[in-house]
Amino acid sequence: MAPSDSTRTETEQSAAQPAVGAPSAAELRAAAQTDLGERRADARPAPLQTARGMEARDVLAWYGASQALKGISLPFAPNQVTALIGPSGCGKSTFVRCLNRMHEEIPGGRVEGQITLDGHDIYASDADPVTVRSKIGMVFQKPNPFPTKSIFDNVAAGLKLSGGKRVKRSDLRDRVESSLRGAGLWEEVKDRLSAPGMSLSGGQQQRLCIARAIAVEPEVVLMDEPCSALDPVATLRIEELIHELRQRYTIVIVTHNMQQAARVADSTAFMLSGELVEFAPTNKIFTDPDDERTEQYVTGKFG
């Protein structure tokens, strides 16, 4: 995607934001407390599968001559959800695309700094971007199922086409089923796996994309505003799904919607103009931020 495109969509969304109603500080606090305070402290299950964490150190990124990231350092703890929030153009999408080496696919895209997955530098000279991406999956803003492929083939695509070891035909079916179950889509599609992926509703398509991403068994799932093209009901389903996915994967989610960050994330990073302003547990960001700019942003005074 060209940089101008992503800027445009972000602007459209921020324009659409006020219609939803800017959340009051009290609402955010309530959301953060319900989700983080009560549910997670008491009822948060132990991870079913230990994922690997990531760490970014002093990451700089450019689009041609214009610098989009000015030195971001952030840890992403294993089996945790980290949200990236900030106004349009602050670099959060760029940053998340650096985390699986997608930024360099944009003409003029350049990255410096160090990003590690469980201690391994993903930008090391002997690190293969294609392999890196099979370990660090991504779900995009707009659902993007493969247009000519069936539901089954969409989920199986990564297994069949990526360079990893061959998956046996009999195993393929199991992997597709478990991935669709993992994405909470199995019950809705099990009788029409050969229907085109594009025949599903928007929310179902996005869950199909999540199933496709987790079918290759990544360590980390990056989500770039995964709900921005969905209606509130579909959004809620994806958010519930994120709670379940955390038991198996490390999750990084970019969001424009502050209530969403409050509902799904363990930690939240606030970015502004390509810099990291504040990184803290989510309820601290929304209730007692250290930085004045964070306070202003989460209470809807700008952005």
Next chain:
Amino acid sequence: MSTTAPDFNLRASGRVRRRQAVNRLSLLAASGSAVLAVAVLLLLIVSVIVKSAGALNLDFITQTPAAFGQTGGGIANALVGTGLLILVAMAMAVPIGVFAGIYTSEFARPGPSAIVRLVLDVLNGVPSIVIGIFIFGLLVVGHHQSGFAGSVALAIIMLPIIARSTQEVLALVPGTVKEAGLALGISRWRTFLAVVLPAAYGGIITATLLGVARVAGETAPLLFTSSIAPNTVTTNVSQALPSIPVTIFTYSESPNPEQHQQAWAAALVLIVFVLLISIVARLFAARARRRALGR
């Protein structure tokens, strides 16, 4: 009883009335022009049918030209020749054009891609007679006319059409779909083969058919390269091959009125051929668009 001023009403007046008049006039001009454009083609087809009426029969398609001084005969030799010229031209232009289109759309950096597209557009604009004389100088002078030389000239005319159409249909496949493949850990070329190409191959067929439709009636390059042809059915591309456009040209200059009529009939055959190709191309294009966008 209304309390507003007596001149209050909801009828259009002043500028609104003027605008309505201009609107009606523009609409009339636009729809009139559209009718005129359709009428030109209809008129052309009708007149060709009327003028070829006497010559058109099964023999016309199945027989070779009548010997000197005899009547009847057909253009079977030209039909076979044109078919062969186009096939050989396709064999050269389709692979190169499709790969060039793939390169500019999928693999080239923006700079080189823009340059290649510009060059293809310029090549598309080169008059066919110039391409004809170029191939004449290259392959005919010092040797002799041949179907192969004619095909090379036709291939050069087809090439930019195929390459540009291929590039455009590939560009229709959303970038987000290509990103999805990359983000799954699928390499660029596998993403292309497994995801992009299936969505676009109908469009590539359209591109090829458009190229065929364009060169089927090309006359100028063949006059230079493949016009002194035998009156018999031949498949030897190292010698000049007869073709429908050149047949139309020579017959229409003939002193024999029967051959005038046959020129019209050959023209009708050519029109029908190009029309069919265009219709099939459109069907494939519509299908490709649906698949690329996933509808």
